[in-house]
Amino acid sequence: MTRTVFFVSDGTGITSETLGHSILTQFKGLVYRQITVPFVVDDELTHSTVAQINAAASADGAKPIVFSTLVNDSHRDILARCNGQVMDLFSSFVAPLEQELGMRSNHIVNQSHSIQDQNAYRIRMNAVHFALDNDDGARTRAYEDADIILIGVSRSGKTPTCVYMAMQFGLRAANYPLTEDDFDDLSLPKCLVPYKHKIFGLTINVERLASIRSERKPGSRYSSARQCDLEVRGIEAIYAKHNIPFIDATEFSIEEISTRILAKMGLQRRLQ
Amino acid sequence: MTRTVFFVSDGTGITSETLGHSILTQFKGLVYRQITVPFVVDDELTHSTVAQINAAASADGAKPIVFSTLVNDSHRDILARCNGQVMDLFSSFVAPLEQELGMRSNHIVNQSHSIQDQNAYRIRMNAVHFALDNDDGARTRAYEDADIILIGVSRSGKTPTCVYMAMQFGLRAANYPLTEDDFDDLSLPKCLVPYKHKIFGLTINVERLASIRSERKPGSRYSSARQCDLEVRGIEAIYAKHNIPFIDATEFSIEEISTRILAKMGLQRRLQ
Numbered sequence: 001m002t003r004t005v006f007f008v009s010d011g012t013g014i015t016s017e018t019l020g021h022s023i024l025t026q027f028k029g030l031v032y033r034q035i036t037v038p039f040v041v042d043d044e045l046t047h048s049t050v051a052q053i054n055a056a057a058s059a060d061g062a063k064p065i066v067f068s069t070l071v072n073d074s075h076r077d078i079l080a081r082c083n084g085q086v087m088d089l090f091s092s093f094v095a096p097l098e099q100e101l102g103m104r105s106n107h108i109v110n111q112s113h114s115i116q117d118q119n120a121y122r123i124r125m126n127a128v129h130f131a132l133d134n135d136d137g138a139r140t141r142a143y144e145d146a147d148i149i150l151i152g153v154s155r156s157g158k159t160p161t162c163v164y165m166a167m168q169f170g171l172r173a174a175n176y177p178l179t180e181d182d183f184d185d186l187s188l189p190k191c192l193v194p195y196k197h198k199i200f201g202l203t204i205n206v207e208r209l210a211s212i213r214s215e216r217k218p219g220s221r222y223s224s225a226r227q228c229d230l231e232v233r234g235i236e237a238i239y240a241k242h243n244i245p246f247i248d249a250t251e252f253s254i255e256e257i258s259t260r261i262l263a264k265m266g267l268q269r270r271l272q
Numbered sequence: 273m274t275r276t277v278f279f280v281s282d283g284t285g286i287t288s289e290t291l292g293h294s295i296l297t298q299f300k301g302l303v304y305r306q307i308t309v310p311f312v313v314d315d316e317l318t319h320s321t322v323a324q325i326n327a328a329a330s331a332d333g334a335k336p337i338v339f340s341t342l343v344n345d346s347h348r349d350i351l352a353r354c355n356g357q358v359m360d361l362f363s364s365f366v367a368p369l370e371q372e373l374g375m376r377s378n379h380i381v382n383q384s385h386s387i388q389d390q391n392a393y394r395i396r397m398n399a400v401h402f403a404l405d406n407d408d409g410a411r412t413r414a415y416e417d418a419d420i421i422l423i424g425v426s427r428s429g430k431t432p433t434c435v436y437m438a439m440q441f442g443l444r445a446a447n448y449p450l451t452e453d454d455f456d457d458l459s460l461p462k463c464l465v466p467y468k469h470k471i472f473g474l475t476i477n478v479e480r481l482a483s484i485r486s487e488r489k490p491g492s493r494y495s496s497a498r499q500c501d502l503e504v505r506g507i508e509a510i511y512a513k514h515n516i517p518f519i520d521a522t523e524f525s526i527e528e529i530s531t532r533i534l535a536k537m538g539l540q541r542r543l544q
Contacts, residue, residue: 012527012528013531071298
């Protein structure tokens with residue numbers, strides 16, 4: 001039996017999805033198809049969402065699971081009458097908080113990912129541009145302004161990690177690729193030496209690296225197990241010699257790598 | 273009175289933060305400082321988290337608000353005894369779902385942002401690399417492989433939007449900057465013509481654009497109101513002439529822009 005899962009929101013649906021995915025990972029055997037319904041901002045759209053849920057209920061022969069972040073009372077009442085199992089973020093958490101805080105909540109829709117704080121938004125935009133401008137050692141003169149400089153061999157995950165740290169934490173993250181030449185005498189590239197305190201290393205399992213590189217350049221020296229092994233040994237020797245903190249990115253997602261780097265480097269986010 | 277808000281997690285804390293921020297935006301007058309406690313994976317770490325919460329309770333003279341995504345029963349029991357108002361994601365939603373699905377959940381910690389699905393993860397990594405390789409018109413020969421090509425004037429938000437669509441949806445998003453020369457005869461740049469069906473436009477308020485550009489190049493022609501006005505008029509004329517769908521990015525966050533683009537273009541995500 002396949003279930004249908006709905007993520008219903010008056011905004012982008014991203015909070016609803018994050019919440020729902022986090023819950024659903026706890027049900028390993030569950031087979032489901034998912035539908036995100038963003039921008040449900042009036043009664044009519046709520047009614048048509050209910051119709052969509054009810055159609056899925058009939059087709060599946062089982063109640064759809066509905067994760068909702070709807071805020072408006074009237075819309076929540078309409079949704080509550082659908083033939084689905086509604087997980088209502090708002091009534092589960094906002095009501096008890098109103099009591100604890102002795103405060104009425106706004107009940108204003110579409111707050112969560114809207115551009116509320118211009119200053120925070122600009123920090124984030126600038127951080128993303130910084131990550132791109134300073135990707136792959138493109139520009140080393142901006143390292144003065146970097147919050148962190150990731151190093152590692154090609155395709156060990158530096159770029160996505162930098163971009164994520166920019167987007168999520170507003171941090172200015174540069175990255176610099178170490179190559180074969182750097183492994184000869186195990187010295188740090190000159191441009192990095194003044195910023196040693198900002199450097200964090202990534203390493204990766206050799207087979208995984210070879211497989212990632214093979215997708216990009218199949219059958220090349222670059223993607224050979226031998227070359228990958230040489231580079232990974234080299235970079236780990238550099239980390240050891242210069243006492244550079246590092247983690248093995250093989251088994252971690254970008255989110256996990258980024259969170260761990262912050263903790264290990266004692267870095268403060270620029271965005272909350 | 274300032275409250276302390278804790279985001280407690282056995283993983284990165286990102287789900288807990290997303291959930292908590294979404295709830296807290298509903299309390300506009302609330303002043304709070306926030307502390308994320310990630311990777312709470314054993315009894316000892318849970319006890320020290322409780323101690324941290326209790327210390328904040330004493331210092332503030334008010335109950336801290338605690339958003340928790342802890343999954344392990346023993347850890348949740350320990351946390352439940354802290355001097356805070358605990359918002360427990362797990363018991364609020366997982367328990368009712370177990371009943372509806374007739375399934376026991378895994379109760380396995382640290383699932384949500386871990387690298388569970390290698391294939392999905394690779395799609396995401398490749399999409400991020402695609403966005404960077406195809407930023408700012410750097411490489412137009414890969415447009416064949418693009419899911420979407422964003423166009424707009426410099427600093428109208430193309431780059432962060434592409435990066436976000438890659439990271440969140442696994443989409444291959446390229447972007448191409450239109451410049452003054454393109455506005456002379458309002459023709460589309462040649463490299464874009466074969467891919468017109470993939471093109472989506474951004475526009476932006478002239479004052480906002482001037483302010484963003486001024487941060488980067490203060491006092492320049494590039495950031496002058498006159499130049500920004502000229503470019504914004506030009507790009508909007510191109511959208512009109514070629515019937516290119518577009519949105520005004522001024523009042524929207526990257527999340528909102530991306531979600532709206534997907535809806536308007538009828539694009540399917542590559543990541544769920």
